[in-house]
Amino acid sequence: MLKDFFSKPKKRKYATIPSDHTKQEVPEGIMSKCPKCGKIMYTKELQKNLKVCLHCGYHYQMTAYERVESLLDEGTFEEFDRGLVSKNPLAFPGYLEKLEKDRKKTNLNEAVLTGKGNIQERPVVLSVMDAQFRMGSMGSVVGEKITRAIEEADRLHVPFIIFTASGGARMQEGIYSLMQMAKTSAALERFSRHGGLTVTVMTHPTTGGVTASFASLGDINLAEPGALIGFAGRRIIEQTIREELPEVFQTAEFLLEHGQLDAVVKRHDLKKTLAGILDIHQPTNAGELQW
């Protein structure tokens, strides 16, 4: 009625009980909902727990800077090549705008962060890919930054550690992207020939041309639990072989079982594990046995 229109709405006599669905739509920032077990936790606590779910152990993706902070001794990180940016060699429509957007979003110049620093007082050159920047895809700048980082490790005679997270080669740079696979692999080969140690840590997700180049070329290849690691996409494989693939297909655990990884290491154990590997590979003075 028209009269009702002007009168104050009647106070409801019942309380609103949010449904399960709305209950889980907690604003990001204060609370986080685990994509695996669906449980809610304080984002602050999640951050403190290295972005590992407090309930089920699910490893959230980390940003490159979070990774550096979680691994390197405080104040030791020195970034390389921060000003290197992609051009648009194939004049791909909209590409430069997408890059600009992701630069703003991530505060990174590209999908990989490189630099040097110490892990428990042992110097390393570190590269960390960030899947938030163009899905971590590899174009000219990613290939160039990783190659320069490997060459710097070679010059400094320190180990090279790389954390991978990538959707593969970057379509918008065409053949240049493909060639970065060869370039980075060649740099690792030369570094290896000079006796350098490379450790790769594959994180979620590591796929395509990145898996088929430097990610698989460590002297030691590690992965985080549950990480998706593979070459071809799941959907393409399912279409090709016309069967459904098991849930665990292309997970770190699956690769370990099939002999494709050295170890799956929980995020909380990574720093210790890496420090242990660095310790074993410390240059020793030949002839001066310590035992």
Place this chain on the structure above:
Amino acid sequence: MVNELEFEKPVIELKRKIAELKEFTKQSDVDLSSEIEKLEARLSRLEEEIYENMDPWDRIQIARFPERPTSLDYIQYLFTDFLELHGDRVYGDDGAVVGGIAKFEGLPVTVIGQQRGKDTKENIRRNFGMPHPEGYRKAMRLMKQAEKFKRPIISFIDTKGAYPGKAAEERGIAESIARNLFEMSGLSVPIICLIIGEGASGGALGIGVGDHIHVLENSWFSVISPESAAALLWKDASQAKRAVATMKMTAPELKELGIIDELIPEVKGGAHKDPRAQAELMRPVLAASLKELRAYAPEELVEKRYEKYRKIGVFSTLEQFARQ
């Protein structure tokens, strides 16, 4: 007719007409020789017009033509004493990769190549030229053998990509490709890669790191196949033609980008018109490469190869961003 492509239909039709007229002249008393002459002149103009103005999509069609010569065809025409060597010594013998030892103009060489079939039966045996890990590992075994005996390596690339299957993933297809990129960049013997048809993605690159990369005129080499690119970029595999137009994957475009060394011309209308003549067009390019590369000392060769790949990439420095 199996032997024709959409864009060359006018040529084929005119040829048919001329043949018909010739036949007609034979069987009757009417003299059509002046007519025939005129048509033949028109044919040569038409051929020139069509074959010299192929767009990238036309070239992709030729690259994929079932009758296009394969690695084994060129091996047969270019080398003598070829002995095929099988198996990766780990798991199996991949039919999608062939390899062995042979002589090129008397010089011992190791030859590897991706191998597809020309008909369904052969394609099943060859897995449509899409290798599994054992194919890449067989190739690497033969390349290491070549290095030991100081034989140059000649690699023929022709694949729609590494096989996207379950077993391939289980046996480490990514690692097998990665390992080849790593090892090939450090081998101390000359490596000459010839892209003879399709060259898709890591699957092609897996036997494609070398000192010289030569590409047949109607071949392509790309980070992704046109159909997959279209599916990824525009969620529509039927936009493959648009992907080809955008991504610069055909031989002339690759030459322009400075990615490849020599663009090897093809016989008129494509290599399938005369495979033997095509091989003869490749021979001098291969000979020149071998002559040049064999002059380098092993360390020099590896260093030059490193520099070749080291400089590939397009980027700039943004001071403003660097200071932030």
